[in-house]
Every structure is written in structure tokens, then in C-alpha cells.
Amino acid sequence: MRLSQQTQQIIRDTVREVFGVEAKVKLFGSRLNDNARGGDIDLLVELPSVTAEIERKTMQLTARLQLRIGDQPIDVLVIDPSTPQQSIHRQASLTGISL
Amino acid sequence: MSPTLGLPVARFLHTLEIVAKEGKHLSYSWKGLFNQAIDVEWVKNLEQNPSCAEQLEAFVSRFGRMQDTMADKLFPRWLLALAEVPGSQIETLNRAERLGVLTSTERWLEVRNLRNRLVHEYMTDPAKFARDLHLAKEYSLILIETFNHLRQDAMTRMGHKKESLPEELNLPGQFKDRYHEEN
Secondary structure (H helix, E strand, O other): OOOOOOHHHHHHHHHHHEEEEEEEEEEEEEHOOOOOOOOOEEEEOOOOOOOOOHHHHHHHHHHHHHHOOOOEEEEEEEOOOOOOOOOOHHHHHHHOOOO | HHHHHHHHHHHHHHHHHHHHHHHHHHHHHHHHHHHHOOOHHHHHHHHHHHHHHHHHHHHHHHHHHHHHHHHHHHHHHHHHHOOOOOOOOOHHHHHHHHHOOOOOOHHHHHHHHHHHHHHHHOOOOHHHHHHHHHEEEEEHHHHHHHHHHHHHHHHHOOOOOHHOOOOOOOOOHHHHHHHHHHO
């Protein structure tokens, strides 16, 4: 995984700050590949209960992360039990690694 | 005015004029689009309703364009006009926040990230897309307000006359009042 311990900690903390302590976050995509370079930080946030204002909170999370770990492309997918399951969600959840 | 100061100030004022036009067009599309009830059904019906789809395209494109021009051109040129050296985008935004023209760097980044999502992730989930549009409705106000603050700054800090600047921008009062109550 190409994310420093410090960055992982900031991601965990910021996800909890925005979505609450029940939120789980996984890293998926190219940052899992140690041989690749650069690339977006792809995050999947899984919420155990239906959550209000998911879109606003997603924008807030991305903005805060860009302020805390540096201005870079961060792609955040957020799903709660009401989100229609798309194959990208299944793949991200299956292949992602919990932070 | 000294020759070294002339160009940066002229460029800032020129860009301010461009953004004023972008803001007027955004305002027009905003009113036309949100005059309708934007919900899941509305999004699902877009395929059968090409004129609504065009209206939506115009809004998304104008929202994105105004955000881009302000972040990429207007803020840096405003700092150059103040004889400051703009740094990275976040540094420039932080400086704008500190000087009072931007309410919050974090919120501006939210606007920028929504702009990216609207442009790149087109309607894969109609419910999510409808909610994104409602967020864009609200975030448009941040663009308009920030333009007005920069215009005000050109008068107070730089000493430009009202007559030499573009007019202040407006969004419908009802929404504006709600926004101010909440903030």
C-alpha cells in the first residue's frame, strides 16, 4: 500500500469526524499496487445505517483531506444501506483494504 | 499608476469582468433549472426531455466554468494586483480567506470537488445525481458571493470606483435569505 502511516491515520480520523465512529473506510485502486506510481487516492466509506446529507459530507471529507494531506486527487465513494449496489461498490469493497 | 503595477491591475479587472459575465449566465441557468422540482423522477425523465437536459448541461457547465475561472485566474490575478505572489491553489485560497474575500477555503474546495463530480460522474445513480444538483444550487451562491466580495475588495482595498467595475451579482432573494439564516 502506497500511503504513509500518518496519512492512513489522518484518513481514519477525518472519516470518523465527518461520518461518525461507525464508518468504515477502505483503500482500493492503484494505491494498493506497490509497483505503480502516483494516482488518485480511492476511498470507499461504508456506513452501517442510512445517513442524511451523504453528498455534502462526501464533499466535506474530500476537502478536509486535501487540506490535511495535500491538494491531490482523492476519489471518495460513500455507501449506506439505501445506496443502489453497483458493481464498482462490490469490487471496491471486495478488493479494498481496511484502513 | 506606475507601469509595473499597471498590467496586473488591468488583468485583474479584465478577469473580474469575465467572471461577472459568467456569473450572470450561471444565475440565469440557476433560476431556470431550479424553478422546477428537481428529484429522482426529474432526473429519470431527462432522456425523454432533451430541452431539460440542455438546460441541465448549461447549468453544470456554467457552474464549472465560473469555479474554474475564479480559482485558476481571478484569485491569483487579484493577489498579483495587490503586489503579492500567489502560491499553490490552497495557499491562494487561504490568503483570500485571511483577507476576507473568501468565507472558507474548505467550502471552496467542496465546491471544486462537486464541480469535478458533476462533470466526470454523469448520472450513474439518479437519486445521488438529484442530491448533487441541490448541493450545486447552494454552492452556486458561494461563487456569486465570493465574486461580490472580490468586487467590494477592488473598491475598498484597491480604491477603484464603482462605475469602473462590473455590477454586483444577485441570486433570487428567497434562497439567499435561507442561506444567511443557516449560516
